Amino acid sequence: MKLKLPLLIVSLFFLVACSPSDDTANVQSIQEPSATNDVVPEVEATAPKAELTPIPMSDSHENGRYFLTSHTTENGVENVEYIRKGNESDAYVKTQIKCSSNKVKKYSADNPAALISADMGDWVTVDPDWTDADSVKFICK
Template sequence: MALISCPECSKSVSDQSVSCPNCGFPTPKSETFNSHVPPPLSKKNYNNSNSVAGNRKRQKNSGCSGVIIFLLIIIIAIGYWLMDSYDSYTEKARQYSEEQSEPSEVEESLLDSELTQIPMLLSGSGEDGRYFLISHSTSYELEHIDYVRRGKESDAYGQMQINCKSNEIRKSSSESLKALPSADLGDWYTPTPDWTDQDIVNFICK
């Protein structure tokens, strides 16, 4: 501990004292100590600090709320779009099923019209009276025919190309007449002698 002179009254003062015991003047130590201690916040500064912190918190909460609302709108829009797409798909599927299950206007007219019967002589009496010629045309020495096999519960339709010179055919079949034009006829082959294909060839190439 050392003695120093008071700047105010010039009395000897301990360098550890915070003020002069004679006149009360602050010593250099008290000034050094007070320089490291921040001044206390006034009520006004305290209120301003709380106000700034509150504004920042409200801005942060407002930003989060905006993001949440935006995400909810996107989720609702996606859900609505999925429901609308599903309803549209089910409606198209229902319409397609009805179109496939009900005969078309062309098929109904065929059922009510007089068609040329194709006699089944080789394949047996069980098939006779079932096959009817719908259309027949010739091009490039090939015979093109559409025919129907009428059954008790449903009808089957067929398309055939016939080469009468080589006794070869290629054909396709379908449960719908309107599907025949796009059907694949496959490769050429010789029909079985005692089956319906040969009966149709004999009728067309007679």
């Protein structure tokens, strides 16, 4: 408890210090979302930089939300990291894929630093209805 109170006070200080000033609070977006655009406006506004590779998804609601951030292969196992852009927050995912057996291990978190020491659990068979099936198909093509 002794540690939580100072941490809370410091957090509140940074929150107040980082809040928008009157000069920037009224800034509006230059680009208005299009009514005919299939991409969710919140996702488009937070779309990752051009250096990330989009992962095509079979579900139109999920398409345009998944982006490959890292991919290496070691001993027949694909080591993959990607980001899923959400409406409220993003998810960072670390996956190992065995293409030959259609098995995966996966861990997701709300920040990329958590992926460093991720415990991805046991190998599981990919269910065709999971979004994982799309990422496995993309990686194992």
